[in-house]
Amino acid sequence: MRPHAALVLCLALLAPTARAHAAGATYRFDPVHSQITFFVDHDGYSDASGRLHIVRGWFRFDPADWSTAKVVADVDLGGVDMGDTSWNRVVAGSDFLDAKAHPCAHFVSGEVEKTGTDTGILFGQLTLRGHTVGIAFPFRFNRRAFTIYGLHTVAGFTGLATLDRKDFGMTAYTGVIGVKVKVLLEIEGIEDSGAEQAYVRQVARETTHADQE
Numbered sequence: 001m002r003p004h005a006a007l008v009l010c011l012a013l014l015a016p017t018a019r020a021h022a023a024g025a026t027y028r029f030d031p032v033h034s035q036i037t038f039f040v041d042h043d044g045y046s047d048a049s050g051r052l053h054i055v056r057g058w059f060r061f062d063p064a065d066w067s068t069a070k071v072v073a074d075v076d077l078g079g080v081d082m083g084d085t086s087w088n089r090v091v092a093g094s095d096f097l098d099a100k101a102h103p104c105a106h107f108v109s110g111e112v113e114k115t116g117t118d119t120g121i122l123f124g125q126l127t128l129r130g131h132t133v134g135i136a137f138p139f140r141f142n143r144r145a146f147t148i149y150g151l152h153t154v155a156g157f158t159g160l161a162t163l164d165r166k167d168f169g170m171t172a173y174t175g176v177i178g179v180k181v182k183v184l185l186e187i188e189g190i191e192d193s194g195a196e197q198a199y200v201r202q203v204a205r206e207t208t209h210a211d212q213e
Contacts, residue, residue, distance in 0.1 A: 024062030027189030041178030058195035071109035095172035159185035
């Protein structure tokens, strides 16, 4: 068993205890309404944009106590969409996202700092291309409500941050492609008490399958 799988299984055993001490509902990411859009300078002409999708993950959020918030998310790198097939291959390739060697980026949150009535900063660790870097995402809590479309409770957020691609080993073409990457997150989660456990099981299954290949 890989170390990552062992860690995930340990977290699964500890999860009921953790939930007993932490308030707030748990959500699974809505893949249709959760989008990650990034922007990077193209030789001064414009900011080229691309899209990425969260392939699995969960978060916990209590509007009354932001300190209990938690986010775990894996982002599909091979599915990057630049609006052009050729550029998709370039950006997913070894010079940039290196999706063949590292299919997913992994984010785990730490603390949340509340900065206003509906704004805050989410701190955490982003692992991309084998590099783990501490990052901060300023965000806005948009709304939490029950919707008749699907008959479930939804929580929505908007976040915006700037990353330095060199921190993650992406040093190619710095003369014509910017190193500062703006990242816009539009996130919706569907309340689901089993979201955390479902994530743990999915990662364990996929890790076991990879070990058997």
